[in-house]
Amino acid sequence: xxxxxxxxxxxxxxxxxxxxxxxxxxxxxxxxxxxxxxxxxxxxxxxxxxxxxxxxxxxxxxxxxxxxxxxxxxxxxxxxxxxxxxxxxxxxxxxxxxxxxxxxxxxxxxxxxxxxxxxxxxxxxxxxxxxxxxxxxxxxxxxxxxxxxxxxxxxxxxxxxxxxxxxxxxxxxxxxxxxxxxxxx
Numbered sequence: 001x002x003x004x005x006x007x008x009x010x011x012x013x014x015x016x017x018x019x020x021x022x023x024x025x026x027x028x029x030x031x032x033x034x035x036x037x038x039x040x041x042x043x044x045x046x047x048x049x050x051x052x053x054x055x056x057x058x059x060x061x062x063x064x065x066x067x068x069x070x071x072x073x074x075x076x077x078x079x080x081x082x083x084x085x086x087x088x089x090x091x092x093x094x095x096x097x098x099x100x101x102x103x104x105x106x107x108x109x110x111x112x113x114x115x116x117x118x119x120x121x122x123x124x125x126x127x128x129x130x131x132x133x134x135x136x137x138x139x140x141x142x143x144x145x146x147x148x149x150x151x152x153x154x155x156x157x158x159x160x161x162x163x164x165x166x167x168x169x170x171x172x173x174x175x176x177x178x179x180x181x182x183x184x185x
Contacts, residue, residue: 011046032173068151084128
């Protein structure tokens with residue numbers, strides 16, 4: 001797949017078959033705040049991004065997590081720590097579901113700033129990769145009015161569970177951090 005931007009990283013197609021059943025992943029799923037030493041692979045990042053918002057039906061452009069009215073208000077970002085992922089420089093990457101790629105939008109290790117924004121939680125600073133889920137509420141509230149905000153929150157829960165189950169199936173630790181920041185204006 002040709003890159004459309006010098007800052008775009010094409011990801012390998014996701015694996016659709018793993019070694020752990022859904023039932024086993026549910027059984028073993030836990031919040032883990034201690035991470036194994038070493039780097040993640042780009043394939044692991046690819047799989048995690050896909051399970052969060054990847055396209056599962058090209059014809060209808062449906063994604064891995066359900067969305068009210070297929071409005072898809074969520075945007076997913078990968079925040080990579082210095083030395084955190086083989087083949088990726090430290091920085092903030094925006095996930096592009098339509099072509100399963102990452103766009104580098106901020107260069108450099110921002111893990112200290114991210115930990116500070118997450119109420120000083122050290123495991124955010126220590127993680128080789130943090131997945132940030134943001135929402136553009138208008139995509140859903142345009143159709144459903146104010147109740148669409150609740151639908152967005154439900155969708156974040158679906159995506160979070162997908163990430164937990166995928167990380168568990170890959171033998172990775174993960175923990176959700178609930179920090180809500182709203183842009184003013």
